[in-house]
Amino acid sequence: MLGERCKVLGVPASVNEKLNTLFGAAARDARMRLGLTQADVAERVGIAMEVYSRMERGRMLPRAQNLRRLCDVLAVSADVLLGVGVGPSPVASRAPRHEEDSADLRRLMRTLRALDPQRLKAVSRVVKAMVSVLPVSPASAPVARKKAPAKKRKTTTG
Numbered sequence: 001m002l003g004e005r006c007k008v009l010g011v012p013a014s015v016n017e018k019l020n021t022l023f024g025a026a027a028r029d030a031r032m033r034l035g036l037t038q039a040d041v042a043e044r045v046g047i048a049m050e051v052y053s054r055m056e057r058g059r060m061l062p063r064a065q066n067l068r069r070l071c072d073v074l075a076v077s078a079d080v081l082l083g084v085g086v087g088p089s090p091v092a093s094r095a096p097r098h099e100e101d102s103a104d105l106r107r108l109m110r111t112l113r114a115l116d117p118q119r120l121k122a123v124s125r126v127v128k129a130m131v132s133v134l135p136v137s138p139a140s141a142p143v144a145r146k147k148a149p150a151k152k153r154k155t156t157t158g
Contacts, residue, residue, distance in 0.1 A: 021058035022083035028056045030074035030081070040106050045069040 031041050042052040045066060054060045062070055071078050112120060 017058070019083065020061055023061055023081055024056045024058035026076070026081045026083065027070065027074060030076045031056075034075065036073075037103060037106065039110060041070070041073055043110060044073040 027041075031038070038052050038056065039049045042049040045052065046069065047062075047066060051060075055062060061067075067078055067081070070081065074081070112123065115123065
């Protein structure tokens, strides 16, 4: 399909394949630098994970609107993704980034977002019940602040 499109546009297939490969490598590098999974990027861009995977493997290029979203999510310029820029040149990201979230938490969030409201409410109840009976680990326990000792006032007799 890409080869046919290239012939119609007058672009040699080898040039298009080279661009696809360059784009895929740059997208993969940017994604890995941010510690994101392919599913994370696809979700934030609003495309299917399989589509994003094909882009990273150099099988296809994104549409213009998705290129812009990819730049935001991956925090790189279109020049970098298209291989015409030098180095990772970050752009201001408008997409919410949760770098502190673990991969497990991001996977759980994707699963929860796919649930209908009734099932989400049921899962929420189960989680709340489980959390209420789990022992508190030292790492997640709130830190109790010690009060500073009260200063003694000097009293004067008089």
